[in-house]
Every structure is written in C-alpha cells, then in structure tokens.
Amino acid sequence: MATLKDVAEAAGVSIATVSHVLNRSKAISPEVREQVLEAATRLGYRPNRSARTLRTGKSFTIALVVPDLANPYFPELVQAVERSARVLGYALVVVASGDSKENEWERLQMLSEYSVDGVIWVPISDCSHQGALAFPAVVVDRPLAGFDVVYCNHYEGGRLVAEHAIKLGHRRVLLLSGPQALESARMRREGFMAGAAGRLEIVSEQEVPFSVHLPEAAIRALNERNFSLVVGANDVIAIGALRALTKAKVDVPRQVSVLGFDDITWASMVTPQLTTIRQPINDIGSEAVNVLYDRLQDPNILPRETVMPVTLIERESTFTARKRGRE
Amino acid sequence: MATLKDVAEAAGVSIATVSHVLNRSKAISPEVREQVLEAATRLGYRPNRSARTLRTGKSFTIALVVPDLANPYFPELVQAVERSARVLGYALVVVASGDSKENEWERLQMLSEYSVDGVIWVPISDCSHQGALAFPAVVVDRPLAGFDVVYCNHYEGGRLVAEHAIKLGHRRVLLLSGPQALESARMRREGFMAGAAGRLEIVSEQEVPFSVHLPEAAIRALNERNFSLVVGANDVIAIGALRALTKAKVDVPRQVSVLGFDDITWASMVTPQLTTIRQPINDIGSEAVNVLYDRLQDPNILPRETVMPVTLIERESTFTARKRGRE
DNA sequence: TTGTAAGCGTTATCAC
C-alpha cells in the first residue's frame, strides 16, 4: 500500500505538504495541490488508520455492543446506528457480547485496545462493571447509573399492554416475563403489573430468556390453557409462544390472544400477525449516536437520559369483542 | 491508558523486557517476569492495537462483509464466523455493504485503511471489482473467479426443490427467483429448471430481491392462483409469499404449497412452518474462516473452492399426497 | 507556502 512518503516522492514534495493537502489542514498552492492529488489518486493512496490513530489518539470509530444477533431487534439497531454514525464520519464496529458478563467485559476490554472513540452499549445485565471504561459509552435499551442512556418507555409499554388486555375483556393471563436481572424487563413487568392491578389475574408467570426457544417450564405453562392471553416480554418470546400454541392446535387469537413487545420486522410476518408495542428503533439508534457524539465533543457534560415513546400496534394476534361480534 | 513505558517504570525494567515477557518472545528470568506481570495487571495494561498493527503490519482482525443484516441469514453467518475467528485468535469486524456496488467498494476500501488481515466477503453482485483488494478475501455464498470460495450446492438445492415438488404431485408453479445478477440465485434457478424440465410448468416467474417485502408484480402474480406451488429463491422471499397468501385467505399448504431455501431460524417459526432447503450455515462460516486462515499462512496457494451439501427439510408448508390421504 | 523533525506505542535488531 502506498504511504504518504510514496505520494510525496511521486509529487516531488515533502510528506508534510501531502498531509496538509489531503487533510486541508493548511493552505497549499493550487499547483502543488494538484500535483499531490494527482499522485495520490494515481498511487491509490489510502491513509493508514493505525498510524493516524496512534498519532492523534482518535480513531473516528465507534462500537456497538449488543448481547446477541439472534434477536432481530439487534440487527435492526445495528442498521440504524450504522447509518447515523456514518453521517457523522464515524465507522462502526459491531460486537456481540455473548452470553456471559465475563464475555462482555472481555469484549469491552478488547475495544479499548482498539482505541474506539466511544461505544453504544446494550449491557447484558444491570450490574455495572467494576472498572470504568476507557472510553465514553452510551447505554441503550436500559438505564445504567452514571451513563448517558437512551431507551424506550418500557413501563408505559407494559401499562399499554395491560390496558389493551383489559379493554379486550381478558382476565386470566400467562405472563412470560424476560430476565428480571434486566431493568428493562423489570420496567415492562412493573408497568404491566400496575396496569393489571385488580383487573387481570396472572395465572402463571414464567421468567424466560429473550429467545424464540422457550424453556420446558414455559411450554408446560402454555399447555395449561387456564388463560385467555399470553403476554411476552418481547416479540421473540411472543413468537415462541405463538409457535407453541399453534403446535398445540390452539387457535390464536380465537382461543388465546398473544401480545409482544418491540415490533420487530418478523412481528408482522408471522401468522397471525403479532399485536405488539412498537419501539421507535430507528430513532433510538440515531439518538444514541447523537448523544455519544455530543459527549465526544465535551466529555464533561452531565449524563443525559432520553426516553422514547412507545405505541401499541394492534394486529391479528389479539381478538377484540368487536371482531368476535362480526364473526 | 497504561503503556509499555508505564509498566516498565513500575517494574523497574526496560520496555523491551516488558514486551518480551508479555509476548513470550524471549526468555526472561522468573523473578523479573513476576514483577513485570504484577505491574502490568496492577496498572491494567492493555496493548495498543494501533501501535502494534503499525509496527507489525498484522492486525489479527478479519472482516465479514455482508450485503445487509435484514436477512436473518447474515446475522446467523456473523455468529458462526465470529465463533471460529475468535478460536483462531482473530477479532471480527462486521460490515454491511449496503445496497449498491459503489457502497460495497467504498467499505472494502475503508477496510484496507484499517489494515484488516483478510476478509470474508458476500459480494453484492458477481462483477468482480476492477481493482484488486489490498488483502486476501474468501468469497462466501457465491463463486467469484480468482478467489477462495465457499458456498453450498445451490444447484443441487434447486434440483431438490423440483424433485420434491414433483414427488408431491405438483405441476403448475409460481417461481419467485432471486436477483439473477447473482450466480447463487442463478444456480438455484438452474438446478430447479433442470429438475423441473418437462415435469413442472412455470406459470409465472418473478425476479424479486431477497426481502420479505415483495414487489407489486410478485404480489399480483401471487393473487393469480393459477399454481399449486410457490418456490421462493430463499426463505425470506418464501415467508413474504406466505404472508401475502395468508392475507389473501389462501390456505397453505392445502391450496398452495410454499418452498424456501436457507433454513433460517424463522423458517420454523412461521405458520405453517416452512419446508425448505437447509444450508449448513455454521459449517459454511467456520470453513470460510479456516480457508482464510490457510491463505493468511500462505498467500500463494491456489484458490480453493468448497461446496457444502444441502438437505431438504420437510415441514408444514408443503402438502404430500400421503398427508392429504389421511385427512 | 513549504519543509524538518518529534513523537504516538509497539516490535525487533543488536549490543552489552
């Protein structure tokens, strides 16, 4: 690969001059400028990021750390973040933190070796890592003390679920709550509980991981049939429930309704289409990079908390009294 | 962040010594070794990758370049590749090449700035880029002249689809073929056509992008109802078709059968579960990194071509004469 | 307007 030196020699100038024309960091005469540019393109010059980063301490690279890529929510977030980052001149590196806190910590460490300027981070659990990070981080999807955070209104989403359930005339519900180690899952649950209080009866609650593959206990609970509504902590769980129900020849939504959370693409691709709470995922992604950007400009601003609105998207997996009346 | 120099001072030795104990690059006395290690952990020393890369020319980082993350096939590939890469001591950076050849080329260029050691690349189209890449690349999912390639047997997969269709007694089929600019899509189509010759009648063929969102023309074709089978070039397309059919109140598979390709996770999460051709995606991912690894060891070996076997996974979206007989 | 040179944190060569 051609270096500054190569370009400088080809253009018959010093490397400093080349650097200055390429970075517009100083006024250079048009003629020299021309020569340099010509030589650079002719040689296919591309700056060496390692050298630049080493010298300046800035990499113009940010990382997005997500728990896993199997939940389509995260690829969607990746796309949103990448778009916004690129607009601001930042490259994005995507890192899956895997399943354990140790794994996550290790990946975060490795990112500091790479001297990323900052990270957008969906933590695997609430417990903040003991040591401080070597770079600014904005935490997404869940609050974490001391960090900039951007997440949707999980509590309100949970409340909306309960409200909708009540409006549809449901009473007995099976709750598939997400990992309660996560503040986001707790908030969804709390919002739901608050909305349900005295109106909805939780016949069973199963704490399940955010995966389409439900644990045995959840499958058993699903086969009890002592409920008319299944509330999933997110779409992936809800789709897993839908699958189990369908397999057991339960008619959704006629016999049992199902509610999700997130509104991933696949929520409207399954049959019946999933009624769910929509998170404004694109806005969350772009807001996260904006917040990170601001912090990179000024590391001393106070941690900022952004909470995004959620909306109920009614589709086919819940029945309403109205619909039933038509049948 | 602590540097070698800091550690050296803390341990009372030279930076060369520190480097040698940390890299095991020379024999160092146990006592000194101890001191150095202690100082390093105490200071939380982490090597600076930029400096190391600059000095050695090797980054121990590979990139995976995929067209987009919206097709769940790619996140699955990411996971497989990441796992294998990590085992070999390589970090993975994930890059989405976006929708255009220009975009893709730009991303590839930027990767050379980052001096990745090599890339695993799912090209956006067959036309090889004019200029050569600055690093070794193994091309995945489709053949590309001059490169190491690993992909599944698309042709055989297509043939299997035709064979299965015939076995089930179908005759009139709607073919939703993928972008014919892609050799992989062409091979699937050719395999299908070869298997179909004289036995299956293509009442309509629509060339559609690899997306759940089908173009208008495809939706119209789907509403013609002059076929008993829809063949999708991949699962995402097939699921899009399933959705359109369901929406139009067509009973799948009783009235119309649907066949996919890939066997992504979601193929078994939709209703009815999709009958499809399974690609061994984990094997493809790990084989790709192995091939890349070999090439990194010896850049002069001849380009290698690995083609992986495919299998038909029969689920619920196709009906068999047998099943119908039972009803 | 252009050039010289120091230095970022490593690794690796060579001397001690």
Place this chain on the structure above:
DNA sequence: GTGATAACGCTTACAA
C-alpha cells in the same frame, strides 16, 4: 538475560 534504539505511517509545531 536485559536494555538502547530504530522503525512502522502519520500529524503537527516550528523553522525556513
């Protein structure tokens, strides 16, 4: 067995 030191490619203060 240990330590100076040059070099990787770049940016940037300063000199010319």
